[in-house]
Amino acid sequence: MSLSLRILAVLPQTQCTRCGYPDCEAYANAIESQEAGINQCPPGGEEGIQRLSDLTGLPVVPLNPENGLQGPRHIAWIDEQWCIGCTLCISACPTDAILGASKQMHTVIEDACTGCELCLPVCPVDCIHLENVTLGNSGWNAWTQDQADHAKKRYERKKLRLSKEQGETHADKNIVGLKQSAVQAALERAKAQK
Ligand code: SF4
Ligand code: SF4
Numbered sequence: 001m002s003l004s005l006r007i008l009a010v011l012p013q014t015q016c017t018r019c020g021y022p023d024c025e026a027y028a029n030a031i032e033s034q035e036a037g038i039n040q041c042p043p044g045g046e047e048g049i050q051r052l053s054d055l056t057g058l059p060v061v062p063l064n065p066e067n068g069l070q071g072p073r074h075i076a077w078i079d080e081q082w083c084i085g086c087t088l089c090i091s092a093c094p095t096d097a098i099l100g101a102s103k104q105m106h107t108v109i110e111d112a113c114t115g116c117e118l119c120l121p122v123c124p125v126d127c128i129h130l131e132n133v134t135l136g137n138s139g140w141n142a143w144t145q146d147q148a149d150h151a152k153k154r155y156e157r158k159k160l161r162l163s164k165e166q167g168e169t170h171a172d173k174n175i176v177g178l179k180q181s182a183v184q185a186a187l188e189r190a191k192a193q194k
């Protein structure tokens with residue numbers, strides 16, 4: 001297994017982007033290429049830095065506070081009486097943890113929510129809230145390896161779904177393009193016969 005994959009395997013998989021990278025995989029690649037230090041991930045916190053130090057041989061350093069502090073894990077919940085069903089939170093959620101459809105109220109699947117908080121800023125009516133579900137625990141003491149593995153699977157499934165949808169949209173556009181060309185050619189043939 002490559003070093004970046006081994007690094008990825010010890011990251012928390014919340015996909016929260018707090019490290020300054022679009023997802024845990026991008027941060028793992030940045031550590032491997034020595035573009036990023038091992039202290040950029042608040043959800044992993046101190047134990048996360050120790051794990052990365054053990055793996056890379058780099059010295060343990062304090063968490064970079066510019067990315068946020070190690071804290072308790074939250075899960076999101078939606079105040080459904082205010083939800084306008086805009087679906088923006090569904091697009092923002094990396095693990096497809098929000099159920100709902102256009103103009104219908106939305107709800108969070110608790111065991112799929114990583115607490116990444118990415119849905120909060122996109123909600124136009126501020127009806128998404130956070131609940132602390134880990135009492136006094138934080139970092140890896142508030143998040144198990146099973147939860148991380150589950151989040152990684154859900155994130156990969158969402159990426160696959162989006163890439164399939166994009167492929168289908170592209171194929172649809174090609175079909176429309178071919179139909180338009182065929183119609184244009186037929187019109188030109190008809191004109192030429194007149
Ligand atoms: S969990 Fe850590 S590595 Fe993953 S996106 Fe968040 S800050 Fe970055
Ligand atoms: S519901 Fe919100 S906080 Fe939970 S994983 Fe999705 S985007 Fe993150």
Ligand code: SF4
Nearest residue numbers: 083084086087089123
């Ligand atoms: S972003 Fe807010 S208003 Fe829009 S669907 Fe999600 S919870 Fe409802």
